[in-house]
Amino acid sequence: MKRIYLDHAATTAVDREVVQTMMPYFTETYGNASSLHSFGRDARNALDASRQTVADALGAHANEIIFTSGGTESDNLALKGVGKGHIITSSIEHPAILRTCKYLEDHGCDVTYVPVDSYGMVDPGDVESAITDDTTLISVMHANNEVGTIQPIGKIGSIAKDHGILFHTDAVQSFGKTEIDVQRMNIDLLSVSSHKVYGPKGVGALYIRKGVEIEPLLHGGGHEMGMRASTENIPGIVGFAKAASLAIERSEQDTRHLTGLRDMLIAGVMDSIDDVTLNGHPTERLPNNANLRFAFVEGESLLLHLDMKGIAVSTGSACSSASLDPSHVLLALGLAPEDIHGSIRFTLGRENTESEISYVLEVLPEIVGKLRAISPLAER
Amino acid sequence: MEYSEKVLDHFANPRNVGEISDADGVGTVGNPTCGDMTTVYIRVKDGRITDIKFKTFGCAAAIATASMTTELALGKTLDEALAIGRNDVADALDGLPPVKMHCSNLAADALHAAIEECMAK
Numbered sequence A: 001m002k003r004i005y006l007d008h009a010a011t012t013a014v015d016r017e018v019v020q021t022m023m024p025y026f027t028e029t030y031g032n033a034s035s036l037h038s039f040g041r042d043a044r045n046a047l048d049a050s051r052q053t054v055a056d057a058l059g060a061h062a063n064e065i066i067f068t069s070g071g072t073e074s075d076n077l078a079l080k081g082v083g084k085g086h087i088i089t090s091s092i093e094h095p096a097i098l099r100t101c102k103y104l105e106d107h108g109c110d111v112t113y114v115p116v117d118s119y120g121m122v123d124p125g126d127v128e129s130a131i132t133d134d135t136t137l138i139s140v141m142h143a144n145n146e147v148g149t150i151q152p153i154g155k156i157g158s159i160a161k162d163h164g165i166l167f168h169t170d171a172v173q174s175f176g177k178t179e180i181d182v183q184r185m186n187i188d189l190l191s192v193s194s195h196k197v198y199g200p201k202g203v204g205a206l207y208i209r210k211g212v213e214i215e216p217l218l219h220g221g222g223h224e225m226g227m228r229a230s231t232e233n234i235p236g237i238v239g240f241a242k243a244a245s246l247a248i249e250r251s252e253q254d255t256r257h258l259t260g261l262r263d264m265l266i267a268g269v270m271d272s273i274d275d276v277t278l279n280g281h282p283t284e285r286l287p288n289n290a291n292l293r294f295a296f297v298e299g300e301s302l303l304l305h306l307d308m309k310g311i312a313v314s315t316g317s318a319c320s321s322a323s324l325d326p327s328h329v330l331l332a333l334g335l336a337p338e339d340i341h342g343s344i345r346f347t348l349g350r351e352n353t354e355s356e357i358s359y360v361l362e363v364l365p366e367i368v369g370k371l372r373a374i375s376p377l378a379e380r
Numbered sequence B: 001m002e003y004s005e006k007v008l009d010h011f012a013n014p015r016n017v018g019e020i021s022d023a024d025g026v027g028t029v030g031n032p033t034c035g036d037m038t039t040v041y042i043r044v045k046d047g048r049i050t051d052i053k054f055k056t057f058g059c060a061a062a063i064a065t066a067s068m069t070t071e072l073a074l075g076k077t078l079d080e081a082l083a084i085g086r087n088d089v090a091d092a093l094d095g096l097p098p099v100k101m102h103c104s105n106l107a108a109d110a111l112h113a114a115i116e117e118c119m120a121k
């Protein structure tokens, strides 16, 4: 059976070129970047070059980039590292932000969760009016992982700047898919992850604007300018840098390709199936995200039927979550729980083709029809 | 979390799907845990279930357990059918993942509600 991967917001395959680039760093250039001998110096050179590449991709300076183990660690480092007093975030952040905020609340911080509109968009005015004398940090994601809505982070960045408050953004989903410039967008801290951009898992970075003081999470040997102790994962970091440079190099081409497939999928589904709604923003959305809501059916059932046809997607349905809670993002958009049940996220990638989307459009109407025939909610 | 072959079979090819227009008993139950729903329709003759149909809005476990419940209940007396519990259904499906045990209540409860409605007539 052919298999079609449409879950790129979860993770991506590592690009073959990236794998090739990483290989020598396991067996040849395997030194510890802290060592003074030639093995160490070779590793250090690779580390420095990678740092420069990632910095360039964000419009930052190399000494403003800290490599981490991934997006979750970057978010934790940013929030625990600078957050005190009062923090402002949004209600649709990734759990890496929301759970960290809960932790900080348990440790004496106040957190305001600004709402979103029905498209999943934060109103910068809401952020501004939430600011108090105690506010130290605003953290709003660049693009949402479930519905793909792209937030007005430039506006939020300048509000933060005007009030002398630090601004962090989780750019894990947007990096490589939409432009990021930390200068122009007034971003002080920014999280990125490698495995969402065809790089290896277990690597990410936090951009920290020069002059921003941050408390490390990991104490030890003084690596990463003292902000993250632990021997650097050179193969992973080299792979991440390669993936980042490919993403920048290919961004125009990728965006065109992904937008074309996404719009083909959305239009095709709307044409062939009744009672389907697009979740998220109609235009301000990631080029690879189509989150669709199929009335009267439950997402886990839909997901498993698609899986039986070789198609991999994800769902916000309560039935598929370990906690049996519906997606907090779709709830924040104001959807009723039964509508959330039927929401399916398709996230496309570089290697997807038109013929794969055609195949999805071929099998999906029958699956939805079958589930609606079983559903007591479907109109008779 | 993994489903047994039997669950996947009943999920992909559910038995006794549909409605009975002049049913002797109809039971609808919502799943308080996740908000899903199952309806069971029965036709009864001489104290036995001679026809049974169901509709489910829910996960694969909810669909498979409803399908299996209808198979277990068909041909049974009302008392025998009332004795069918969630564990019987789960066992007949070679087990359910622990997180999905709550779904097996849906179909058994809907069946019991349908029988009670029929008995009350």
Ligand code: FES
Pocket (backbone or CB within 6 Å): A318, A319, A320, B031, B034, B035, B036, B057, B058, B059, B060, B061, B062, B100, B103
């Ligand atoms: S019906 Fe919702 S988890 Fe089974």
